[in-house]
Every structure is written in structure tokens, then in C-alpha cells.
Amino acid sequence: MTMLLDYYRQHSPITDPGRYTALYEALPDDPRRIAGVIQGLLIHPGVLQLYEMPGGLVDNAVFGARPIEGLLERILRVNPAPLTMPREPRQRLGAICRNFAVLMVSMLRYKGIPARERVGFGGYFGGSIAYDHRIAEFWDAVGERWALIDPMIDDAQRRFRGITFDTLDIQPGDPFTLAGAAWIACREGRLDPDGLGDSDTDRGWPPLRYALLHDFDALNKAELLGNDAWHPLIDKPEDRVTPEDIDLLDRIASLTIHADHHFEGLLALHQQSAYGQAVTARLRELGL
Helix, strand or coil, rough: HHHHHHHHCCCCCCCHHHHHHHHHHCCCCCHHHHHHHHCCEEHHHHHHHCCCCCCCCCCEEEECCHHHHHHHHHHHHCCCCCCCCCCCHHEHHHHHHHHHHHHHHHHHCCCCCCCEEEEECCCCCCCCCCEEEEEEEEEEEECEEEEEEECCCCCHHHHHHHHCCCCCCCCCCCCCHHHHHHHHHHHHCCCCCCEEEEECECCHHHHHHHHHHHHHHHHHHCCCCCCCCCCCCCCHHHHHHHHHHHHHHHHHHHHHHCCCCCCHHHHHHHHCHHHHHHHHHHHHHHCC
């Protein structure tokens, strides 16, 4: 367990704040308060109306800030104040769930807290499906457990969506399912894949496969953007998925839901599989 925790305590090239490391010195120690800091820096462009803002009034990073160092540069370009100083909504950087989650992981790792991005499906956004969603997971040393935390959901969104569970400590039974668990449940017929998706028109096995592979990447500290598709397996048409592909995806799902027990196998499979090798090669090309 020590090796595993040390692994997730160290930055990846993506979560390393680089030349902005000194800005992290003033961060609080409590993960809940760190989530509050992030909520004062980023804003989801899809919910600007909750803050009495029309669309188009924020600098919107969307998918385009893979390394956290670049995201921090964008944040400071909008407002150069210390990170712990909350910005007015119009001075926050527009970002989707991935950037909220990976910034949380970056700040936690700086604090020496083992942390990792996780990918799954959130059932707390309204609509008829659970949507692809990226959150963070950190090691709670007091409780000796991994805790799931969604730094994107602030009080305004909680009220608007009628969320009653604690999004800063998501528990089993709360409406969030990790991608591996969702994959296995769908394979066993306990869950309908059409109830999961990236949007109301993109649902079922393809987005489930996409989420599973990105969770596999994140557990290997390759915290990709939501639109990073660097191997055919991640976005090939469903009718071209082979039995060998399914066997690999089943294995990945089993490893990701038991990541601590199969830590070395999880890393080895990413290193040895054609999928993982393609991701690693592309990151190297990008200097990551």
C-alpha cells in the first residue's frame, strides 16, 4: 500500500503546476476547502445563468488546457490575484469537469495527499441518463480510505439541481458510478447501457467504453482531456469491436474497480497493451 500511495502522491507531468508551484503555498490543507478554492477559480460555462450571467462572458478553456500549468496560466490571465482569493463569476475561467477534477488532484498532490482523477457517470445532473463525469479521489488518512470528491458542484449548483448528498464525500449508493463498475454491471445485465452517456444523443456502449478507457488512463496518471482519442479502441464503431477488445475491456474494468488490490497489474497492462502504448507515445510527442 505504501508504494501505491507514494505513486499517487507524486505529480504526473500533467498535474505538475510547474512555474506556478509557489502559488500553491497558500492553499488550505483540508480537501473540502481546496475544493472551495477551485470553485472560486473555475466556472462551468453551461450553468452561467445560475450566477446571473449570460453566455459568452467568460474566457472558456473547454477542453484546451491539458497540463495544469497551462490551466493556471489561463486563470491568472483573467485575474492575477492569489489563487486563494475567490473571483467574481465573470472573472473565473470557463472549464468542464475534467479541469475541475485534475486541478483538485494537482493541489492535493502538492499537499502530499495521494490523489487521482476518476471517470464515471453522474446521475445528479437531471435528464434521463447518468452523464460521463470526471471527479477526484484522495486518500483519507484518518479514515484509511479513498474518498470521492466532486469539486465542480458548488452551492449554487447544489440548490439548482436539488442535490441532497454530500458531493465532497461521495458514498456508495450515491448517484455516481465509476466507469469500471458501470461496465461490469452492464455486461452482467444489471444496468442498461442506454441509461449512460456523454449526452442525450450519445449514450450506450461507445461512451461507456470511452469512460472506461479514460479511467484506466487516469489511474495510470495520464489525466487526459475528454476529447483525447489516441487509439482506435476508444472510438471505433460498436459493430467493429472484436471479442478480443471485449476481453481487454472486461479485464480493464476488473482492474479499475479493484485498483488497490491489482495496482501492479493495472500499471503493467497499460504499459503492455497497444492502447496504453498509444496513449504513452502521444503524451511523449506532446512533451508530457
